[in-house]
Amino acid sequence: MTDRLPPLTALRAFDAAARHMSFAKAAAELNITPAALSFQIKSLEEHLGQPVFRRLNRAVELTEAGRTLAPGAADGFATLTTAWRNTRRLQDNTTLTVTAGPAFTAKWLAPRLYDFAQDHPEIELRLSASLRIMDFTRDEIDVAIRFGYGPDDGLFSQRLADEWMTPVMTPELAKQVKTPLDLAEITLLHDDSIRFLKPSCDWAAWFKAVDVNVDSSHGPRFSQADHAIDAALTGTGAVLARISLSHKELYDGRLVAPFATALTTKAHFRFICPKGAETRPQIKAFLVWIMKEAEKTRSFEEGRNFIASEDIQG
Amino acid sequence: MTDRLPPLTALRAFDAAARHMSFAKAAAELNITPAALSFQIKSLEEHLGQPVFRRLNRAVELTEAGRTLAPGAADGFATLTTAWRNTRRLQDNTTLTVTAGPAFTAKWLAPRLYDFAQDHPEIELRLSASLRIMDFTRDEIDVAIRFGYGPDDGLFSQRLADEWMTPVMTPELAKQVKTPLDLAEITLLHDDSIRFLKPSCDWAAWFKAVDVNVDSSHGPRFSQADHAIDAALTGTGAVLARISLSHKELYDGRLVAPFATALTTKAHFRFICPKGAETRPQIKAFLVWIMKEAEKTRSFEEGRNFIASEDIQG
DNA sequence: CATTTCACATAAGTATAACTTAACTCATGC
DNA sequence: GCATGAGTTAAGTTATACTTATGTGAAATG
Numbered sequence: 001m002t003d004r005l006p007p008l009t010a011l012r013a014f015d016a017a018a019r020h021m022s023f024a025k026a027a028a029e030l031n032i033t034p035a036a037l038s039f040q041i042k043s044l045e046e047h048l049g050q051p052v053f054r055r056l057n058r059a060v061e062l063t064e065a066g067r068t069l070a071p072g073a074a075d076g077f078a079t080l081t082t083a084w085r086n087t088r089r090l091q092d093n094t095t096l097t098v099t100a101g102p103a104f105t106a107k108w109l110a111p112r113l114y115d116f117a118q119d120h121p122e123i124e125l126r127l128s129a130s131l132r133i134m135d136f137t138r139d140e141i142d143v144a145i146r147f148g149y150g151p152d153d154g155l156f157s158q159r160l161a162d163e164w165m166t167p168v169m170t171p172e173l174a175k176q177v178k179t180p181l182d183l184a185e186i187t188l189l190h191d192d193s194i195r196f197l198k199p200s201c202d203w204a205a206w207f208k209a210v211d212v213n214v215d216s217s218h219g220p221r222f223s224q225a226d227h228a229i230d231a232a233l234t235g236t237g238a239v240l241a242r243i244s245l246s247h248k249e250l251y252d253g254r255l256v257a258p259f260a261t262a263l264t265t266k267a268h269f270r271f272i273c274p275k276g277a278e279t280r281p282q283i284k285a286f287l288v289w290i291m292k293e294a295e296k297t298r299s300f301e302e303g304r305n306f307i308a309s310e311d312i313q314g
Numbered sequence: 315m316t317d318r319l320p321p322l323t324a325l326r327a328f329d330a331a332a333r334h335m336s337f338a339k340a341a342a343e344l345n346i347t348p349a350a351l352s353f354q355i356k357s358l359e360e361h362l363g364q365p366v367f368r369r370l371n372r373a374v375e376l377t378e379a380g381r382t383l384a385p386g387a388a389d390g391f392a393t394l395t396t397a398w399r400n401t402r403r404l405q406d407n408t409t410l411t412v413t414a415g416p417a418f419t420a421k422w423l424a425p426r427l428y429d430f431a432q433d434h435p436e437i438e439l440r441l442s443a444s445l446r447i448m449d450f451t452r453d454e455i456d457v458a459i460r461f462g463y464g465p466d467d468g469l470f471s472q473r474l475a476d477e478w479m480t481p482v483m484t485p486e487l488a489k490q491v492k493t494p495l496d497l498a499e500i501t502l503l504h505d506d507s508i509r510f511l512k513p514s515c516d517w518a519a520w521f522k523a524v525d526v527n528v529d530s531s532h533g534p535r536f537s538q539a540d541h542a543i544d545a546a547l548t549g550t551g552a553v554l555a556r557i558s559l560s561h562k563e564l565y566d567g568r569l570v571a572p573f574a575t576a577l578t579t580k581a582h583f584r585f586i587c588p589k590g591a592e593t594r595p596q597i598k599a600f601l602v603w604i605m606k607e608a609e610k611t612r613s614f615e616e617g618r619n620f621i622a623s624e625d626i627q628g
Numbered sequence: 629c630a631t632t633t634c635a636c637a638t639a640a641g642t643a644t645a646a647c648t649t650a651a652c653t654c655a656t657g658c
Numbered sequence: 659g660c661a662t663g664a665g666t667t668a669a670g671t672t673a674t675a676c677t678t679a680t681g682t683g684a685a686a687t688g
Contacts, residue, residue, distance in 0.1 A: 009322060022635080036676050038638085043674090049402075052401075057635080057636095057683065058635055058684070059635080064588075064591060068397070068401045068404060068450075069401040072398075072400070073394060079386055079390035080325065080391075083386020088317060090364075138386070274378075274381065336664085346647065348666090349650095349665085349667080350648075352667085353666090357646095371656070371663095372656070372663065374664085374665080
């Protein structure tokens with residue numbers, strides 16, 4: 001009565017047979033003859049002490065034991081296959097898969113993609129926009145860009161930029177807005193994507209920071225930061241925008257940030273990859289490039305009156 | 315550049331070596347000589363195209379490739395081992411592991427355990443009380459008893475008893491309670507564990523059913539049904555109890571249900587096991603026994619005035 | 629109703645992967 | 659300076675995995 005695993009080839013043969021529900025197809029998948037596969041199954045059944053397949057005339061069906069074993073076997077081999085493929089992928093220094101949130105992808109990465117391609121024509125950059133936390137072991141991801149607090153234990157983590165927020169709008173709209181109080185007369189766009197931040201960084205906090213009393217509860221709300229900025233780009237209203245996401249638009253002059261007062265947050269963007277992976281050529285190249293780009297964002301910090309969001313509520 | 319798996323024995327050798335961080339210990343685990351294990355690792359590295367271990371003088375450490383592969387390999391083999399063990403367990407007809415919620419375990423299964431042991435001394439029954447939905451493939455569970463709506467697709471499912479609810483209390487307390495209105499004078503105990511039921515089955519619903527106006531918002535609240543019943547057993551107050559959980563106490567006379575009006579729900583208790591497993595001797599015996607016991611509960615249905623909870627709100 | 633066909637089982641033999649024993653390397657520690 | 663510990667390598671053996679060839683039984687075919 002050993003609980004140790006049976007011969008692994010037999011288990012793999014069973015997995016293939018159970019997935020195809022056919023010995024012949026399973027044998028084809030494994031590049032062996034049906035006879036060999038038949039023996040493997042038989043061997044497995046001897047180890048188990050009972051059959052896993054019921055042999056019908058022109059088909060096979062799983063016994064209860066087979067049904068018990070099949071899902072776990074499929075799952076186990078799928079895990080092994082994925083891990084193996086991801087390990088092999090390390091040798092591929094021509095592609096780099098980066099995951100980031102939809103907003104950062106749209107407003108930060110995508111506009112700079114061309115720059116990166118110019119600097120590193122040998123690297124094929126793939127973007128995977130998702131809020132889901134990716135698993136480097138399971139998903140085919142090399143690098144993640146994440147916004148929040150950290151720390152990321154067991155991973156290589158590099159702080160890219162502190163985040164701060166200030167009202168932005170189109171230059172046309174800005175003509176109507178000379179003082180913070182004037183914001184009460186125009187539409188306020190709300191970015192709900194950062195509601196998870198502990199000292200909240202919304203319009204209410206900003207108005208407190210400039211010490212004016214404006215009801216900021218009205219106006220459209222956006223669950224994704226980039227949509228709020230897109231709305232502001234149409235001239236609809238002003239949005240309290242994260243600098244990292246609006247930097248490109250500010251630089252190009254399509255948006256302006258007329259007020260010096262900015263809210264700082266403890267959250268920041270981080271570059272994350274598995275420990276040790278930061279030395280792989282394409283990851284190193286990407287890190288160097290993104291750090292350089294993040295540094296450029298600092299130009300807008302000049303002349304700002306920074307107020308920490310955590311100092312406001314007290 | 316094949317993405318097919320390397321020799322599985324080599325992968326398993328790597329898994330053991332990575333877990334122990336020692337070739338010698340890994341070899342001991344696999345009952346092979348260190349030399350054999352060394353070859354396995356070498357073979358894996360040849361298949362991969364790069365080393366997975368860095369050989370130091372008196373130790374080994376994982377390379378980046380090794381670190382990428384190790385978690386997936388460990389996970390994969392753990393899955394396979396679990397699946398295999400669970401399949402082997404099918405041949406064990408002497409134990410039976412049943413999972414149910416804490417309340418059902420405490421108030422229904424536990425008091426009847428002795429009966430089952432009397433009927434089936436050859437079966438060792440194990441109870442696993444947990445609200446967590448168990449996975450028959452992963453956890454060492456044969457049978458689950460679940461309360462709710464179903465359906466349970468892909469599983470064998472047998473409805474055990476419809477659930478209905480009526481006020482219960484100690485006989486002493488019941489002397490003070492002649493009409494539903496009298497309930498306003500005593501403490502009402504609230505069972506919050508069934509708040510997930512769609513037409514709610516709380517005191518408010520029951521008072522509506524008997525058409526009296528009593529404020530039922532006060533009184534202690536219990537997140538677990540058995541705790542509410544335990545409180546009622548001390549004479550603290552009355553609880554709107556699920557019949558299945560209070561049946562034993564009603565039968566023994568420690569609680570009474572003075573009112574005919576009862577709320578029926580669409581939820582019910584179900585016996586669940588993997589499809590086909592219902593024919594295994596100990597599972598079949600348990601099913602027959604639990605059905606018989608559930609049938610006994612029906613004796614309290616006589617003379618009740620059943621009102622469906624979904625008819626009340628309208 | 630005989631015949632073909634399909635899907636798997638079995639027998640016998642072979643290739644190869646897995647393993648063992650034994651000798652080797654090379655730093656570490658007493 | 660010699661034993662020790664951890665891993666490597668070489669040579670040879672065993673057992674596993676696989677192949678070819680043939681067998682079986684029931685369903686499909688015409």
